[in-house]
Amino acid sequence: MHNGLDEDPLALFRRWYEDAEAGSAAPEAAALATATPDGRPSVRMVLVKRVDERGFAYHTNLESRKGGELAANPRAALLFHWRELGRQVRIEGAVERVSEAEADEYFRTRPRESRLAAWASPQSRPVADRAELDGLYRQAEARFAGGDVPLPPHWGGFRVVPDVYEFWQHGENRLHDRVRYGRDGNGWRRERLAP
Ligand SMILES: Cc1cc2nc3c(=O)[nH]c(=O)nc-3n(C[C@H](O)[C@H](O)[C@H](O)COP(=O)(O)O)c2cc1C
Numbered sequence: 001m002h003n004g005l006d007e008d009p010l011a012l013f014r015r016w017y018e019d020a021e022a023g024s025a026a027p028e029a030a031a032l033a034t035a036t037p038d039g040r041p042s043v044r045m046v047l048v049k050r051v052d053e054r055g056f057a058y059h060t061n062l063e064s065r066k067g068g069e070l071a072a073n074p075r076a077a078l079l080f081h082w083r084e085l086g087r088q089v090r091i092e093g094a095v096e097r098v099s100e101a102e103a104d105e106y107f108r109t110r111p112r113e114s115r116l117a118a119w120a121s122p123q124s125r126p127v128a129d130r131a132e133l134d135g136l137y138r139q140a141e142a143r144f145a146g147g148d149v150p151l152p153p154h155w156g157g158f159r160v161v162p163d164v165y166e167f168w169q170h171g172e173n174r175l176h177d178r179v180r181y182g183r184d185g186n187g188w189r190r191e192r193l194a195p
Contacts, residue, residue, distance in 0.1 A: 009165040009181040009188055010053065016087060016167070017051065024082040032058065032160075033077040034069040042069065048078065049106060055161040056091060057098050059106055061123035063154045070095050076160050086170030091162045098157035107151045115149035116140045171195070 006012040020027035033043040042065065046058040056078055061067060070076065078091040107115060119140040120133070127133050140149075163183040171177055176195035181188045 007188065009162070009167075012167060013051065013089060013165065016082075016089065019085055020080070020082040024084050027082065031079040032066065033079070034066050035073055035075070036069055037073045042066070055093065055159040057102070057157050057159040059103060059155070059157040061118070061121070061154055062156050064123040070158060078160055088168045090164070090166040090168070091160060092164040093160045093162040095158050095160050098159050100151070100156065103156040104151045106157065107155065112149055116144065118155050119143070119149065119152050166193070
């Protein structure tokens with residue numbers, strides 16, 4: 001990372017992501033942190049399915065805990081950790097909903113069983129037991145028997161629009177490299193941080 005630092009953090013992210021695709025078990029898995037408006041944080045894993053100039057998109061139940069927190073406080077942080085490469089990338093920013101068309105396009109790439117589960121599961125709500133969940137799944141199966149399983153109204157995508165990136169590369173003697181990019185007008189300000 002001493003050389004090869006990009007002006008544009010997205011370009012650097014893409015290069016690191018390519019390395020992760022080649023050398024990491026779960027390149028697209030990231031921890032997503034959200035918070036309530038009074039500042040109580042929560043974190044969970046998501047799969048980041050699309051990365052482009054607009055930001056980092058993932059999909060979920062809009063009525064889930066994270067969905068509720070983002071509706072009330074539309075900011076989030078993402079953390080990718082590629083252990084095999086000794087790298088992490090932190091991303092922070094505002095969050096927006098992806099368009100319904102884009103959510104639909106992604107939803108249709110999911111296996112039928114996953115689409116049925118999206119209909120069946122009241123994500124983040126208590127359920128009595130496994131049997132209740134299995135029953136909800138069977139209801140969804142019956143509802144769409146033999147037909148298309150469309151995008152549920154309670155399901156969609158969010159996009160984290162980065163205003164901060166931090167790239168961390170494991171180094172010798174704990175002298176890791178940390179480089180932070182902060183949005184600065186139309187460009188980015190880059191600074192090195194002590195490890
Ligand atoms: C590797 C991994 C990837 C996951 N990807 C997603 C995802 O893309 N979308 C999602 O809604 N939940 C995903 N989950 C489940 C979430 O971590 C979480 O349990 C769920 O979204 C409910 O979170 P919430 O109650 O905070 O809203 C994933 C879990 C793991 C372990």
